[in-house]
Every structure is written in structure tokens, then in C-alpha cells.
Amino acid sequence: MAATFGGAILVTWLALRRDDHLVALAVRYExxxxxxxxxxxxxxxGNLGAFGLGLPAPSTTWGANFTAKLLFVAALVALSLPRSILVVRSAAGGDRRPLPFLYGATVAILAVIVALATLLAHG
Amino acid sequence: MVERDSTTTIPLWWVLGTFHTVALGLALLLLAYPGGGLGSLLSSLSTVSGIALFGALWATTLFCTRQALAGLDWLSDDPRAMGTFFWRALRWGAVNGMLFLATLIAVQLVTAATAPATRATFQLASALFVVLLYGSFGTVFAAAIGAVIGVTLGALDIVALRVARSLTRAG
Structure with a gap:
């Protein structure tokens, strides 16, 4: 998570600065x-397997937070496939203008996931 | 070709194969959890076997995605390339279903043969029966389900490719 979240912040910063090393770093990040x-x-x-039958019901606060986390992870994955494709195309000389927006959105979604993970870990 | 130098490009099979594995895992979790069936489903899995099964699915999906993309200029979005891609998604999706079923049976048999609770009652004849039963009928179902999932995920890949193209045009 540290590499995923920290890396996204770094690439967003480079994208906003229109840094020359953006595409090379974005390729590594992807x-x-x-x-x-x-x-x-x-x-x-694996962690859910450890809960087994003790997994809290979807109607509980924990369950609502867990469902929200799953939906945000799904949103992250849905956003990330077009982003990776754009980075591949940018590395081959394609347009890189949408990258700041996509990496900014990645950071925002990851921040929500980290917050929800913290809530889940503390019950 | 975009996949040759790993320091300057991203292997497309790695991105799409991992996307397929994660999307399938999330879809199953999102379908099973709201109905309340996830706890009982996961109670039959230990932490280690859950991780092993996901790892096996990831490995077989990466292998099948790599085969499906071999020699194909997928990023071109050419209609002929996309047609070929759909057929390969169907075929390699079916192969992935069968490979995953084989892994699932192997993990179950190894667990039954080695776990202290079941080791004493484990019988080779019963294990062979399970292998033959799942190896015949189960393989057909696994191939059919895998083919449907393969085509569905292939369609999502093409949607993502077109979203990426439209973002470039809009930018």
C-alpha cells in the first residue's frame, strides 16, 4: 500500500510539474x-478467510465500511486500466495530457481506501 | 512493439492479467458479501489456502492472458485485431477455467491428505473418484464458465482501451 499510495503521490507531483521524467517514472509505477x-x-x-463465520454482517457499521471499501477498490481498478494503457501509449510517444488528472484521481481514491482500511482495522 | 523493453514499457499481459484476476475476485466478493454468504464460503478456507488459491488463479490468468495477446497488436484497436482478441479471450478463458479447476482439486486433495483432521480417513480410491468425476464433468463446466468470464473481461479490456483513446482525443 505504501508503494502504491506514495508512488501515486510522487507521479502526480511530477505530472503537475510536467517533468521530463514523468513517463519513465509512470512506467515503473504502473x-x-x-x-x-x-x-x-x-x-x-486471506484476512477474510481468518474471519470465517465471524465475519460481521453487511448491515453493521463494519459491514457498510467494508462494502464501501470494496466499491472504492473496484473504482480504483476500473480507473487504473485506462491509465496504464495511456502510460503505455505515452511511452510510445502518445499524448500525456490526461495523466495529471488520472494520477490525481488515483491519489484521491487511494486516500479514501486508506481511511476506510483504518476504520475497519479499529472496528 | 511496446512490450520488448521492460524498463521503458509495461508488459500488457501483466497489466491485463492482473486486472482480470483482481476484477474477478472483487466481483465475487461484491456478489457474495451483501447476501451474507461470504462468511460460510470463506469458513471452509484457511488463510494460507485462500492465499494459495488466489495466487494460483493469478498465475493461470497471467499465463492465459499472455497466450491470448501473443503476436497481437492489441493497442491498435483495429477491428480485425479485436475480433481475433475476442476469439482468443473465449478460448484462453476456457483453458483458464480448466487450469484453475485442476489447481482447486489439487489443493483440496493435498489439504485432505496432509491435514491432521482428515489424514486418518483419507483414501486413495476416493481421491481417484473425485479426480475422475471433476476431471470429466467438472472440466466441461469449468471451460464453459471460463469462456464466458474470458469474453466478459475481454470486453472490459476493450472498453478501457476506448476510454483511454477518448481521453487522449478530449485532452
Whole structure:
């Protein structure tokens, strides 16, 4: 999560500054991002397995926060596929103008996910 | 070709394969949790076997996505390339379904043969019966389900490609 969130902040900062190293760093970030998201979901499933039958019901506050977190992770994944495709195209010389908006949106969604994860961890 | 140098480009099979795995996992969680069935579903899995199954699904999906994209200029969005991609999504989706079923059976059998609670009652003849039953009928169902999921995720890939193109035009 640290690499995914911290990396997104760094790439957003470079994108807003229109830095020359933006695309090279964005390519590296996308490689790491998908590994990070895969590991997050994989360990998340493992953690849910530890709850088993003790998993709180969807009608509880915890359940509402968990459902919201799942929806925000789904939104992150839905946003990230076009973003990665744009980075691939930018690396091949394509238009990079939408990147600041996409990375800014990535940071915003990740911030909400981190906040919800904190709420879930503290009951 | 965009995939050759990993320091300057992103392997497309890695992005799409991971997207497919994560999207499928999230869809299953979002379908199972609101109905209240997720707890009982997960209670049959230990933490380690849950992680192992997700890891296996990730590995087989990456392999099948790589095969589906081999030699295809997917980013061109050319109608012929997209037609080929849909057929490959159908075919490799079916293969992925079968591979995942085989992994699922292997994990269940290894767990049954090694877990202290079930090791004493584990019988080789019963294990062979399970392998034959799932290996015949189960494979057909797994291939059909995998093909449907493969085409659905392939359609989502193309939607994402067109969203990326439209953002570039709008920008």
C-alpha cells in the first residue's frame, strides 16, 4: 500500500510539474502498481478467510465500511486500466495530457481506501 | 512493439492479467458479501489456502492472458485485431477455467491428505473418484464458465482501451 499510495503521490507531483521524467517514472509505477493491487486483494481474501463465520454482517457499521471499501477498490481498478494503457501509449510517444488528472484521481481514491482500511482495522 | 523493453514499457499481459484476476475476485466478493454468504464460503478456507488459491488463479490468468495477446497488436484497436482478441479471450478463458479447476482439486486433495483432521480417513480410491468425476464433468463446466468470464473481461479490456483513446482525443 505504501508503494502504491506514495508512488501515486510522487507521479502526480511530477505530472503537475510536467517533468521530463514523468513517463519513465509512470512506467515503473504502473509495473509496481499492478503487483501491489494483486497482493492487496490476495492478502485481503486471506484476512477474510481468518474471519470465517465471524465475519460481521453487511448491515453493521463494519459491514457498510467494508462494502464501501470494496466499491472504492473496484473504482480504483476500473480507473487504473485506462491509465496504464495511456502510460503505455505515452511511452510510445502518445499524448500525456490526461495523466495529471488520472494520477490525481488515483491519489484521491487511494486516500479514501486508506481511511476506510483504518476504520475497519479499529472496528 | 511496446512490450520488448521492460524498463521503458509495461508488459500488457501483466497489466491485463492482473486486472482480470483482481476484477474477478472483487466481483465475487461484491456478489457474495451483501447476501451474507461470504462468511460460510470463506469458513471452509484457511488463510494460507485462500492465499494459495488466489495466487494460483493469478498465475493461470497471467499465463492465459499472455497466450491470448501473443503476436497481437492489441493497442491498435483495429477491428480485425479485436475480433481475433475476442476469439482468443473465449478460448484462453476456457483453458483458464480448466487450469484453475485442476489447481482447486489439487489443493483440496493435498489439504485432505496432509491435514491432521482428515489424514486418518483419507483414501486413495476416493481421491481417484473425485479426480475422475471433476476431471470429466467438472472440466466441461469449468471451460464453459471460463469462456464466458474470458469474453466478459475481454470486453472490459476493450472498453478501457476506448476510454483511454477518448481521453487522449478530449485532452
Amino acid at each position: 509495473q509496481v502498481f499492478w503487483a501491489g493491487v494483486g497482493i492487496l486483494v490476495m492478502t485481503g481474501v
